[in-house]
Amino acid sequence: MGETILILGGGTAGVAAANVLADVLPSGYQLVLVDRIPVHLFLASLPLLIVGRRRPQQLTRALSLLQGRGLRFIQTEVEGLDLPHRVALTTAGSLSYDKLIVALGAERVEDHLPGQKEWAFNPFSWQEAQALRERLARLRSGRLVLFISSLPFTGEVAPYEIMLLLHDYYRRRGLRRQIELVLITPEERPFSFAPPQISKQTEELLSDAGIRLLAGRSVQGISKAGEVLLDGGRLPADLVLAIPHHQVPACLRGSPLVGAEGWVEVDPRSLETRWPGVYALGDVVGIKLPTGHWLPKVGFFAHYQAEVAARNLALLLSGKDAAFQFLGGAAGASMLTAFRRGCFVSLNAYANPPAMTVSRPNPFAYLLKTIFEKYWLTAWF
Numbered sequence: 212m213g214e215t216i217l218i219l220g221g222g223t224a225g226v227a228a229a230n231v232l233a234d235v236l237p238s239g240y241q242l243v244l245v246d247r248i249p250v251h252l253f254l255a256s257l258p259l260l261i262v263g264r265r266r267p268q269q270l271t272r273a274l275s276l277l278q279g280r281g282l283r284f285i286q287t288e289v290e291g292l293d294l295p296h297r298v299a300l301t302t303a304g305s306l307s308y309d310k311l312i313v314a315l316g317a318e319r320v321e322d323h324l325p326g327q328k329e330w331a332f333n334p335f336s337w338q339e340a341q342a343l344r345e346r347l348a349r350l351r352s353g354r355l356v357l358f359i360s361s362l363p364f365t366g367e368v369a370p371y372e373i374m375l376l377l378h379d380y381y382r383r384r385g386l387r388r389q390i391e392l393v394l395i396t397p398e399e400r401p402f403s404f405a406p407p408q409i410s411k412q413t414e415e416l417l418s419d420a421g422i423r424l425l426a427g428r429s430v431q432g433i434s435k436a437g438e439v440l441l442d443g444g445r446l447p448a449d450l451v452l453a454i455p456h457h458q459v460p461a462c463l464r465g466s467p468l469v470g471a472e473g474w475v476e477v478d479p480r481s482l483e484t485r486w487p488g489v490y491a492l493g494d495v496v497g498i499k500l501p502t503g504h505w506l507p508k509v510g511f512f513a514h515y516q517a518e519v520a521a522r523n524l525a526l527l528l529s530g531k532d533a534a535f536q537f538l539g540g541a542a543g544a545s546m547l548t549a550f551r552r553g554c555f556v557s558l559n560a561y562a563n564p565p566a567m568t569v570s571r572p573n574p575f576a577y578l579l580k581t582i583f584e585k586y587w588l589t590a591w592f
């Protein structure tokens with residue numbers, strides 16, 4: 212039996228890494244993918260699911276389908292890592308590896324604030340997004356508040372997409388005048404890692420849609436009466452959506468891979484950890500930009516990081532030098548602003564200061580996102 216490459220996590224980064232490795236690995240290596248759930252979830256389309264434009268089954272793929280590509284999929288919970296012995300500890304037993312890719316994403320904590328679990332929906336949860344869809348359909352008047360619990364969180368565009376889609380959703384149903392939409396963020400301005408012009412553009416998008424933005428405000432909890440408790444005030448609400456606190460998965464807490472700021476530390480260009488033969492990708496990783504902001508936790512970076520790490524690993528295992536670098540940039544992403552409209556987004560996060568552009572809303576950016584969704588769920592599975 213040849214050496215084993217173990218990938219922990221079948222989300223964006225894990226699935227991309229598994230596919231690339233299946234293509235480029237020299238023969239004789241075993242490729243094993245592990246996830247606690249049997250399916251891959253396309254999280255970027257959750258905002259469309261919430262407003263009834265997608266059905267859940269349209270956005271999932273069985274991870275076992277990847278076995279057709281020559282790898283082994285094991286559904287099990289990762290409980291920890293024994294790095295010196297190159298073993299992942301799981302509920303299905305110990306899994307040995309020669310090279311390891313950690314792509315376990317970020318853990319979302321739904322009870323971080325008092326009352327959050329009881330009184331708020333988590334729009335980033337697959338299950339709750341479906342329940343939320345039913346609740347939104349029943350809401351005919353009142354105040355809907357969405358708040359971001361803490362920074363960093365995954366999918367930087369998602370809170371803005373959700374609110375802009377909800378504006379469009381209630382407008383189409385003739386209820387928009389009866390429903391107040393409020394977005395609360397602890398960031399001093401939207402996309403605070405980006406140039407101020409991008410924040411201004413985003414604020415204008417929200418204001419044109421009549422969405423009230425409370426920036427630089429932190430939520431302390433939710434009362435039984437449905438009030439959102441803010442630093443220095445309370446805001447009564449009829450429906451609350453809480454983007455949970457994000458943290459490194461429990462199975463990695465205390466691991467030497469995790470740095471002082473609570474996320475897995477990697478070389479920002481090669482995605483190698485300090486531990487030989489161990490790479491980490493996607494949301495589980497914390498990369499601090501020179502400005503002090505976090506590299507956004509977004510799927511397009513998770514994808515590019517996976518391409519870089521997988522291709523370099525294959526080169527190294529073939530006795531060649533690593534040739535690829537993650538450059539912190541992406542073009543051709545989009546942020547939805549309504550059903551059938553969106554803005555093109557490009558980002559160069561490793562520039563100092565980081566550069567970002569956001570186009571005016573247009574139908575092509577929406578189309579791009581839906582084509583990408585289809586591509587992702589077809590090309591990899």
Ligand SMILES: Cc1cc2nc3c(=O)[nH]c(=O)nc-3n(C[C@H](O)[C@H](O)[C@H](O)COP(=O)(O)OP(=O)(O)OC[C@H]3O[C@@H](n4cnc5c(N)ncnc54)[C@H](O)[C@@H]3O)c2cc1C
Binds near residue numbers: 224
């Ligand atoms: C609502 C929403 C909208 C978004 N929109 C966009 C967008 O428009 N554009 C964009 O680029 N990004 C977007 N993102 C962000 C993007 O989805 C993430 O950045 C990306 O999924 C990160 O990939 P990952 O592989 O690191 O983590 P994930 O995709 O979260 O995958 C982690 C995997 O690890 C598994 N796992 C975790 N712990 C364990 C364990 N202990 N044992 C076994 N398995 C485990 C999980 O089940 C999961 O399958 C969005 C995110 C959300 C939530």
